[in-house]
Amino acid sequence: MAELTRRDMLKGAAVAGAAAAVAGLAGCAAGAEKASSASAAASADAAASASAEAAASAAPAAAAADAVAEFKMVLGAEAGGSNFGIYRESADLHGDASETDDTLANLNSAMGGETGAHTKYAAFAEAAKAAGLDRIAALFNATSKAEDLHRHEEERVAQLLDPAAKLPEKPQVSPTETDGNLIAGARGEIYETAEMYPIYIATAIKERDAESDAAKKDALDQAVLAFTRAKLAEAYHAKWYMDAYTTIDTPTDEKYWLCTTCGFIHKGAKPGACPICGLTEYEEF
Ligand SMILES: [Fe+2]
Ligand SMILES: [Fe+2]
Known part of the structure; x- marks a missing residue:
């Protein structure tokens, strides 16, 4: 069995972080201000202490309170980085x-x-x-x-x-x-x-x-x-x-699927969890 590299683990955590972060955002949109301010507090707290390895071991269903701290790692703001960076073209x-x-x-x-x-x-x-x-x-x-x-x-x-x-x-x-x-x-x-x-x-x-x-x-x-x-x-x-x-x-007759939370689009069979936000609500086109 291939050994799971640290980079693989970070990538997994990045997706989980993005999922939890957007779940938190969706909650906020629905008026769950309490969850939102908890995220902000967790963010400040975790920024000082969370290591990339700790974030990497977080469960995909991480609470929204951990989302922003993990998302900072996704954005490369924490030590260790990830496969997702803020790439900027010339x-x-x-x-x-x-x-x-x-x-x-x-x-x-x-x-x-x-x-x-x-x-x-x-x-x-x-x-x-x-x-x-x-x-x-x-x-x-x-x-x-x-x-x-x-x-x-x-x-x-x-x-x-x-x-x-x-x-x-x-x-x-x-x-x-x-x-x-x-x-x-x-x-x-x-x-x-x-x-x-x-x-x-x-x-x-x-x-x-x-x-x-x-x-x-x-x-x-x-x-x-x-x-x-x-x-x-x-x-x-x-x-x-x-x-x-x-x-x-x-052309083929394949369907397109729109994630109605974040705007992700997939072509083919109906996807599972959205790779951007982790949610599963889709509209078929
Ligand atoms: Fe999505
Ligand atoms: Fe677009």
């Missing part, structure tokens, strides 16, 4: 226009990006359907709904920092041919997962760690989790857009 490719040191501004910017993507993909779905590409229309519809989840979660967190924060108007969209729409979608997803969200995550961690007000610190913590969850989901969106592009002339 800024030369896209410029630094989106970079700010202000998480509220970043939440508003992300709400704009997600609203644009949500609207654009719905239009792309219509165009694909009109072209007889039903499975690609299903993928665009699933992804459009994923971005809707992201923009509403970001609005919820933004309102913790500024009660007046609200989603922007939906833009006008002009779809082109479906192959081009898939490439445009994949490019946007890769930008978000490799550059935009990594900047926002790093900024939110920095602000959170420097914040002394408990409520604001908790809100910034929720921003870190919302950005991270979106960053991970966008990578799957890019994957399925490129898969659809490469098989545009040889």
Whole structure:
């Protein structure tokens, strides 16, 4: 039997940490503020003492109170690291226009990006359907709904920092041919997962760690989790857009499954626990 390496164990813990963290976030969204503040307290506590090995041995069903501490390890903030880092692509490719040191501004910017993507993909779905590409229309519809989840979660967190924060108007969209729409979608997803969200995550961690007000610190913590969850989901969106592009002339009738908690998408048989949030609620497309 192959020996389980330390890196394997850390990877397992990273997934468990992400699962518990998002479970905590979902609880918070439902109004379970008590669980949320317990997470924040556990975070401060564990930051000082938890080693990577201790986190690695945590059960997948770790209590939400441990979630943030484990998630910090996922983000590479604790010694030991993991297979998940805040990767950032060279800024030369896209410029630094989106970079700010202000998480509220970043939440508003992300709400704009997600609203644009949500609207654009719905239009792309219509165009694909009109072209007889039903499975690609299903993928665009699933992804459009994923971005809707992201923009509403970001609005919820933004309102913790500024009660007046609200989603922007939906833009006008002009779809082109479906192959081009898939490439445009994949490019946007890769930008978000490799550059935009990594900047926002790093900024939110920095602000959170420097914040002394408990409520604001908790809100910034929720921003870190919302950005991270979106960053991970966008990578799957890019994957399925490129898969659809490469098989545009040889489609199958496989289903897409959207995790209605975090926006993760899977193609094929109905998946078990979501690899991002650990939950099992899916919508079929
Ligand atoms: Fe996406
Ligand atoms: Fe999920």
